[in-house]
Amino acid sequence: MSDALKKHYPFTGRYLDLDGLAYHYLDEGSGPVVVMLHGNPSWSFYYRNLVSTLSTRYRCIVPDHMGCGLSDKPDDDRYDYTLGRRVSDLEQLLAHLGIRDSITLVVHDWGGMIGMAYAVRHPLAIKRLVVMNTAAFHLPPTKRLPLALRICRDTKLGSLLVRGLNAFSLAASFVGCKRNPMTAELRGLYRLPYNSWRNRIATLRFVQDIPLAPGDRAHDLVSSVSKGIGQFSDLPMVIFWGERDFVFDRHFLAEWQRRFPRAELHRYPDAGHYILEDMKEVVVPIITEFLERTE
Numbered sequence: 001m002s003d004a005l006k007k008h009y010p011f012t013g014r015y016l017d018l019d020g021l022a023y024h025y026l027d028e029g030s031g032p033v034v035v036m037l038h039g040n041p042s043w044s045f046y047y048r049n050l051v052s053t054l055s056t057r058y059r060c061i062v063p064d065h066m067g068c069g070l071s072d073k074p075d076d077d078r079y080d081y082t083l084g085r086r087v088s089d090l091e092q093l094l095a096h097l098g099i100r101d102s103i104t105l106v107v108h109d110w111g112g113m114i115g116m117a118y119a120v121r122h123p124l125a126i127k128r129l130v131v132m133n134t135a136a137f138h139l140p141p142t143k144r145l146p147l148a149l150r151i152c153r154d155t156k157l158g159s160l161l162v163r164g165l166n167a168f169s170l171a172a173s174f175v176g177c178k179r180n181p182m183t184a185e186l187r188g189l190y191r192l193p194y195n196s197w198r199n200r201i202a203t204l205r206f207v208q209d210i211p212l213a214p215g216d217r218a219h220d221l222v223s224s225v226s227k228g229i230g231q232f233s234d235l236p237m238v239i240f241w242g243e244r245d246f247v248f249d250r251h252f253l254a255e256w257q258r259r260f261p262r263a264e265l266h267r268y269p270d271a272g273h274y275i276l277e278d279m280k281e282v283v284v285p286i287i288t289e290f291l292e293r294t295e
Contacts, residue, residue, distance in 0.1 A: 005189055009048050013070055016093055021079060023089060024070040025063040029055030032127075033099050034291070036062045037090070039109020039134065040206035041169040042274070043069030043193055046108065049280045053288055058104075063093055065114070067202025069193050074201075081205030083218040086110075087117045094118075099125075104291060106130040108276065109248070110206055117221060120228035128294055129237040130287055131256065131263075132275050133248040137226035138211070138219075143251035145212065152207045162204040169194045169203055176274035178244045186277075230259060236294035237263040240283050242271035264290070 001009075016023045026044055028051050036047040044062040051060045064071040065086055066079055079085070094100070103125050107115040112134025119126045139145060145153075152158035152168060161167040173187035182190070194200045211219035237260055241253050253267065266286060271278045 002192075004185060005192065008186070008189060009045055011048075011051065016096055018066070018089060018092060021066060021072045021074055023063065023066060023072075023093065025061060025093060026051060027097065028060045028062075029058055031058045032102060032104065032291075032295070034058045034060050034104040034106060035094070035099075035115070036060065036106040037108070037111030037115045038062075038065070038068070039111050040068070041172050041194060041203045042109070042190060045069065045189060045192075046274065046276060047106070049284055050106070050276060050287065053284050054291070058291070061094070061097065061099065063090065064193075065089070065110075065202065067205065073193075073199045075198075076201075076205075081202060082209055083113060083117065083221055086114045087121070087221075090114060090118050091121070094125075101125050102127045104128040104130065106132075106287075107134050108132040109134050109273070112136050113222065113225065116229050117225045119232065120225050123228075123231055126232060126235065128291070129232060129235055130240070130290070131237065132240045132283075133242055133245050133252075133273050135248065135252050135255075136229050137255060137259075138222055140251040140255050142254075143249070145210065146246060149207060149210070149247065152204070153210055158207075159204060162207070163197045163200045166191065166194055166200060166203075168207070169200070172273070175246070176272050177278040178242070178272035179268070179270045179278050182277065233260055233262065236290070238287070238290045239263050239265045239267075240275050240279075240286075241265070241267045242273055242275040242278055243267055243269045244271060245273040248273065 011026050038046050044064045047062050067073045105115050116136035152162050169191045173190045209218050211222050
């Protein structure tokens with residue numbers, strides 16, 4: 001681990017063997033369990049400030065999805081890069097750690113779909129929800145998939161851009177924060193795990209796994225999650241939303257509000273997708289207070 005990474009990410013990495021593949025995760029602190037799930041193209045590094053704050057009172061579990069962060073980055077013949085497999089990985093990790101109930105689930109981007117799929121399978125395990133610029137349902141009827149994602153998802157040019165030029169991770173590190181742009185050092189650390197064609201496989205496979213129509217591999221699972229999340233409407237829930245997110249925009253936020261009208265909402269008109277990075281001085285204290293208030 002480089003000195004720059006150690007400075008910002010001073011944690012002890014742990015690994016779970018999943019069929020011969022190393023699944024990296026953080027297990028920091030003790031107390032009530034908080035599980036934090038990242039999206040694409042970030043990694044557990046996204047949660048570092050929240051882990052540093054909460055681990056004095058809580059047990060923070062933060063995996064790197066396979067192919068991401070410090071987890072192994074296998075080829076397709078060794079790992080099935082699908083939503084269902086992501087949920088299974090999380091199930092195996094939490095079972096391995098003996099975590100079965102009273103989970104505070106913190107989700108962002110693809111972490112929302114993975115985490116809420118886990119929640120629908122294990123509803124009695126979930127105590128509270130912290131939601132940030134994500135989805136747990138299909139693309140809202142009023143929203144079209146942005147052209148840049150369509151190119152990455154459906155064309156050979158997209159594959160070349162994502163795996164050859166690291167365009168997805170590179171762009172995200174620049175546009176993900178709007179109010180407080182990342183320093184060059186932070187941008188480099190976000191992109192650090194994705195430093196070669198081989199190591200960018202998950203970045204591409206996540207985009208290719210976006211279900212847009214029946215028959216897409218993740219379509220049925222997303223449909224079942226969408227139908228099942230209403231059972232959590234009475235749980236304590238807080239939503240943080242950067243409104244300058246070009247994917248998870250007002251259309252997605254409106255859907256969360258429609259489904260969870262009693263959820264506490266904090267929206268930031270001038271913040272971007274990486275809300276926990278862009279607004280960390282504001283968001284981390286609010287999450288801390290939310291957990292204390294809803295114990």
